[in-house]
Amino acid sequence: MTIQWFPGHMTRARREIEAKLKLIDIAIELLDARVPLSSRNPMVDDILKGKPRLILLNKTDLADTRTTEKWMAYFAGLGYTSLAIDASTGTRVNEIPVKVKQLLHEKIERQLAKGITPRAVRGLIVGIPNVGKSTLINRLAGRAIAATGDRPGVTKGQQWIKVGTEMELLDTPGILWPKFEDQLVGMKLAMTGAIREQVLNIEDVAFFAVKELSKRYWDTMSERFNLTTEPPKDLDDADEVVRVMEDIGRKRGCLVSGGRVDLEKASGIILRELRAGNLGRITLESPEDMM
Numbered sequence: 001m002t003i004q005w006f007p008g009h010m011t012r013a014r015r016e017i018e019a020k021l022k023l024i025d026i027a028i029e030l031l032d033a034r035v036p037l038s039s040r041n042p043m044v045d046d047i048l049k050g051k052p053r054l055i056l057l058n059k060t061d062l063a064d065t066r067t068t069e070k071w072m073a074y075f076a077g078l079g080y081t082s083l084a085i086d087a088s089t090g091t092r093v094n095e096i097p098v099k100v101k102q103l104l105h106e107k108i109e110r111q112l113a114k115g116i117t118p119r120a121v122r123g124l125i126v127g128i129p130n131v132g133k134s135t136l137i138n139r140l141a142g143r144a145i146a147a148t149g150d151r152p153g154v155t156k157g158q159q160w161i162k163v164g165t166e167m168e169l170l171d172t173p174g175i176l177w178p179k180f181e182d183q184l185v186g187m188k189l190a191m192t193g194a195i196r197e198q199v200l201n202i203e204d205v206a207f208f209a210v211k212e213l214s215k216r217y218w219d220t221m222s223e224r225f226n227l228t229t230e231p232p233k234d235l236d237d238a239d240e241v242v243r244v245m246e247d248i249g250r251k252r253g254c255l256v257s258g259g260r261v262d263l264e265k266a267s268g269i270i271l272r273e274l275r276a277g278n279l280g281r282i283t284l285e286s287p288e289d290m291m
């Protein structure tokens with residue numbers, strides 16, 4: 001499946017971030033805890049050019065807790081400060097200002113030593129579409145100022161938002177990168193909801209999802225959909241994966257005339273329930289996979 005994932009507005013979003021870098025004290029990089037590696041924009045290091053950085057693993061309520069802990073250790077090993085949060089309920093969000101201050105400690109001390117009263121910290125929020133950037137800013141601000149929504153591409157332009165008296169955050173449109181070197185990365189981002197549905201073939205994405213779930217979370221999926229079919233013996237056999245999709249479709253009444261399963265409808269259900277967390281806590285990659 002080829003996906004047109006780099007529309008013009010993403011090039012513009014990148015340029016707009018670069019234009020604001022001078023003003024910014026710290027970058028806050030949001031990752032999706034379900035796909036911490038695949039949701040890391042490889043262009044970000046290049047764009048941020050050594051700015052102090054805080055990594056946030058968001059949507060931890062949807063992710064496997066033990067794997068999230070492994071990812072935290074992984075990022076610590078790379079020398080990053082990170083926090084695992086849930087922006088929608090606010091879990092651990094109040095630790096963000098503390099971490100930001102710790103990261104900027106030396107700069108603030110230097111200013112104080114020179115007799116300068118430090119101004120409000122300016123933070124840039126970056127991340128892929130739909131990762132929860134605007135939700136997080138609203139949570140920190142204590143008010144719904146930034147528009148949010150359950151689909152990628154909600155934030156269209158940058159917006160400064162005051163958070164208390166000591167911090168201002170720049171909300172930015174989510175950015176993806178021009179080309180996924182690894183097709184798996186594209187599929188995982190499609191599955192977790194970072195890529196616009198309009199450019200996806202949802203049956204392909206659901207097929208990939210069922211394959212991944214069969215591999216890592218068969219019992220949870222089987223229980224949720226009351227499956228009667230056996231787990232695929234060979235995940236590389238497409239017919240085996242389709243057999244599971246058909247079982248899901250039958251259990252959810254997605255039938256067309258002649259008793260055939262409406263795979264498109266079933267695919268919609270699979271993706272919706274997965275993204276809503278109805279299939280349980282799911283993480284699609286672990287640091288161990290890279291070894």
Ligand SMILES: Nc1nc2c(ncn2[C@@H]2O[C@H](COP(=O)(O)OP(=O)(O)OP(=O)(O)O)[C@@H](O)[C@H]2O)c(=O)[nH]1
Nearest residue numbers: 059087130131132133134135148149153154155174
């Ligand atoms: N379950 C869960 N949902 C979250 C969390 N954070 C955000 N969301 C949801 O994710 C969706 C996207 O949130 P937004 O804040 O609009 O995401 P964004 O990164 O600003 O997206 P763009 O502006 O499109 O780049 C919304 O439906 C949020 O409610 C979280 O920690 N857990």
Ligand SMILES: [Mg+2]
Nearest residue numbers: 133134154155
């Ligand atoms: Mg947004």
